Amino acid sequence: MDGKKIQHTQMQHGIIGGERQEPDGLAVYIHFPYCRSRCPYCDFFRALLPRVFDEEALLQRYADDLAYFATLCGGRRVTSVFFGGGTPSLLAPQSIEHVIGEIGRHFKLDAGAEISLEANPNTFEREKFLAFRAAGINRLSLGVQALSAAGLKFLGRTHGVDDALRAMELGAAAFPKFSVDLIYARPGQQWESWQQEIDTALSFGLKHISLYELAIEEGTVFAKKNIRAADEKTSLTLYKQTVSYLRERGFARYEVSNFAATRLDECAHNLVYWRGGDYIGIGEGAHGRIRTAGKGGSTLSVAAGGGSEIWAAADGRLSERLLPEERAEELVLLGLRLEEGIDAEAFYQACGIKLFDYLSKKMTKRLAQLNLLCYDERNIRLTDKGFPLLDEIILELVS
Numbered sequence: 001m002d003g004k005k006i007q008h009t010q011m012q013h014g015i016i017g018g019e020r021q022e023p024d025g026l027a028v029y030i031h032f033p034y035c036r037s038r039c040p041y042c043d044f045f046r047a048l049l050p051r052v053f054d055e056e057a058l059l060q061r062y063a064d065d066l067a068y069f070a071t072l073c074g075g076r077r078v079t080s081v082f083f084g085g086g087t088p089s090l091l092a093p094q095s096i097e098h099v100i101g102e103i104g105r106h107f108k109l110d111a112g113a114e115i116s117l118e119a120n121p122n123t124f125e126r127e128k129f130l131a132f133r134a135a136g137i138n139r140l141s142l143g144v145q146a147l148s149a150a151g152l153k154f155l156g157r158t159h160g161v162d163d164a165l166r167a168m169e170l171g172a173a174a175f176p177k178f179s180v181d182l183i184y185a186r187p188g189q190q191w192e193s194w195q196q197e198i199d200t201a202l203s204f205g206l207k208h209i210s211l212y213e214l215a216i217e218e219g220t221v222f223a224k225k226n227i228r229a230a231d232e233k234t235s236l237t238l239y240k241q242t243v244s245y246l247r248e249r250g251f252a253r254y255e256v257s258n259f260a261a262t263r264l265d266e267c268a269h270n271l272v273y274w275r276g277g278d279y280i281g282i283g284e285g286a287h288g289r290i291r292t293a294g295k296g297g298s299t300l301s302v303a304a305g306g307g308s309e310i311w312a313a314a315d316g317r318l319s320e321r322l323l324p325e326e327r328a329e330e331l332v333l334l335g336l337r338l339e340e341g342i343d344a345e346a347f348y349q350a351c352g353i354k355l356f357d358y359l360s361k362k363m364t365k366r367l368a369q370l371n372l373l374c375y376d377e378r379n380i381r382l383t384d385k386g387f388p389l390l391d392e393i394i395l396e397l398v399s
């Protein structure tokens with residue numbers, strides 16, 4: 001949905017906050033692959049919603065996938081559910097309720113589990129917000145992307161600024177946890193107009209906001225048309241200004257693109273991915289990571305099967321045991337995205353390799369001398385200076 005593109009249970013409105021997933025915890029991702037139109041910047045787009053759409057058949061496939069995963073890890077405690085896509089808000093609220101019920105049939109769904117839905121601000125979807133809430137959704141992530149007519153037009157969005165304002169009003173009122181996605185580094189974008197967009201979004205009382213840098217990804221309509229994002233220097237300046245502006249307003253960056261007012265407002269589901277926790281992916285193209293045994297035990301990667309079908313049927317699932325080094329690399333790639341960085345003990349538990357045996361010692365020291373990261377025996381994390389260079393730093397550390 002965002003186009004660019006994770007316990008101790010502390011409760012807020014009965015929902016788990018940003019605490020670390022407990023060892024038996026499991027996150028469940030439900031993938032809805034269809035959209036009503038294709039946004040030109042999006043490399044997540046898979047297919048247009050068919051004119052005649054068999055939602056019953058899709059629900060059956062979700063049920064089959066859940067039953068399959070239940071054979072691998074059934075009965076485990078589910079701490080979060082995330083309906084993503086694609087545009088999962090095209091689903092009927094009854095379908096969402098049905099899927100949540102199916103999850104509860106195979107797993108122990110925590111009473112306080114965070115259950116997120118990605119949605120667009122268009123009329124058809126926002127009219128269903130209250131019904132989504134009644135169906136069990138307690139966190140809405142709204143793909144606003146821009147709050148200027150010119151910005152929305154450039155991004156090829158089918159909603160207008162008024163739609164976005166109305167949807168934010170409804171979303172903020174209806175859901176205990178509510179977040180807005182915006183995209184910056186659009187060509188020609190200046191700080192003043194970007195700041196106004198942030199201010200408008202925050203005026204709805206948000207406690208969480210995701211701000212993604214526009215990247216022109218291969219295969220997108222923008223790439224084919226040779227459209228360029230703002231230049232690197234402008235993007236970097238906008239990013240730094242954004243981080244400090246949000247800090248002044250009481251928001252902490254907890255992940256490179258995600259900001260929250262308190263730890264309880266963080267997205268518990270996405271924190272599971274970034275911290276290397278266990279999750280399963282239900283639906284076409286979705287994959288999972290499940291730790292199978294004890295200390296440093298192997299991690300099972302379960303992915304969609306091959307072939308030309310858009311849907312990976314449950315019996316087409318492929319599973320493989322990840323090598324400790326493969327797992328270690330993933331953990332670094334994901335963990336350094338977090339402000340809290342990587343916990344050395346959690347890293348060892350997840351892959352069986354000691355964090356500072358895996359990372360290049362020479363490079364770790366050097367990057368620390370350059371004030372790009374800091375570390376001690378328990379943790380490594382990037383500094384403010386290091387965050388904008390995340391990709392480059394990861395390459396240095398793991399190569």
Ligand code: SF4
Pocket residue numbers: 001002003034035036037038039042043044045085086087120143
């Ligand atoms: S709505 Fe647009 S941004 Fe979201 S997944 Fe579909 S094409 Fe991508």
